Structures are given as structure tokens and as C-alpha cells.
Amino acid sequence: MAVKLVFCCRRRPELSLEEFQRTWLYDHGPLVRRVREKIPQMKRYVQSHLLPGKSTDALRTSRGSGEPYDGITEVWFDSLEDLDATTPEEAIEGAMELLQDERRFLDLARCSVFLTEEHEIF
Numbered sequence: 363m364a365v366k367l368v369f370c371c372r373r374r375p376e377l378s379l380e381e382f383q384r385t386w387l388y389d390h391g392p393l394v395r396r397v398r399e400k401i402p403q404m405k406r407y408v409q410s411h412l413l414p415g416k417s418t419d420a421l422r423t424s425r426g427s428g429e430p431y432d433g434i435t436e437v438w439f440d441s442l443e444d445l446d447a448t449t450p451e452e453a454i455e456g457a458m459e460l461l462q463d464e465r466r467f468l469d470l471a472r473c474s475v476f477l478t479e480e481h482e483i484f
Contacts, residue, residue: 369435400456
């Protein structure tokens with residue numbers, strides 16, 4: 363069973379969407395790549411950035427949904443056991459590096475993070 367960490371992201375209020383996306387992609391992305399040395403169980407890391415505009419607004423209106431996230435991070439692991447097999451010291455150190463950086467550009471209280479199991483339909 364593949365496991366995916368999903369992190370729904372909202373930017374700090376003082377940042378424009380462009381500033382947020384630039385920081386997330388060009389500063390935080392390379393940091394995640396370096397932290398992977400401490401957590402090699404991370405198999406894949408993807409950032410999906412919000413596309414603002416008429417199409418997104420129309421989708422939200424058609425569903426009656428609320429404010430969109432500014433983006434979503436996905437991190438894949440082979441299994442829960444593999445995720446739990448991280449060396450605690452290394453995993454904690456890596457997680458703390460990421461959290462410290464995330465505080466610069468994420469409004470953490472308005473974000474959401476959780477683990478999922480994918481069920482591919484097509």
C-alpha cells in the first residue's frame with residue numbers, strides 16, 4: 363500500500379501569490395531535496411501551485427466551495443511501515459528544518475496536512 367502525505371498550503375497574508383509560489387518552489391523545494399538525505403523513505407515530492415483566474419473561480423462557484431488553497435504538496439512513501447522506519451533523530455531533525463522554513467511563507471494555522479492511501483480509478 364503506497365502512502366501519500368498531502369499538505370494543503372495557504373500563504374502568509376503579507377505575501378502575494380507570486381512571492382509565495384517563488385519562495386515555495388525555488389527556496390523550499392531545494393531544501394526538501396536536501397532533507398531527503400535524512401528521510402530517504404520519501405520517494406516522490408510534488409508541488410501543485412494554484413492557477414488563479416476565471417477557470418478556478420468557475421469551478422469553485424459550480425461546487426459552492428470556499429477559498430482555494432494556494433497549493434498542495436504531495437510526498438510519497440512505499441508504506442506506513444516504511445514511513446515509520448525513519449530513524450527518529452534524522453526524521454525529527456529534517457522535519458524541524460522544513461518547519462522552520464515553512465514558517466517563513468506558510469500560514470500554518472490555515473493549512474492542512476494528513477496521510478492518504480491512493481485508490482487509482484483510471
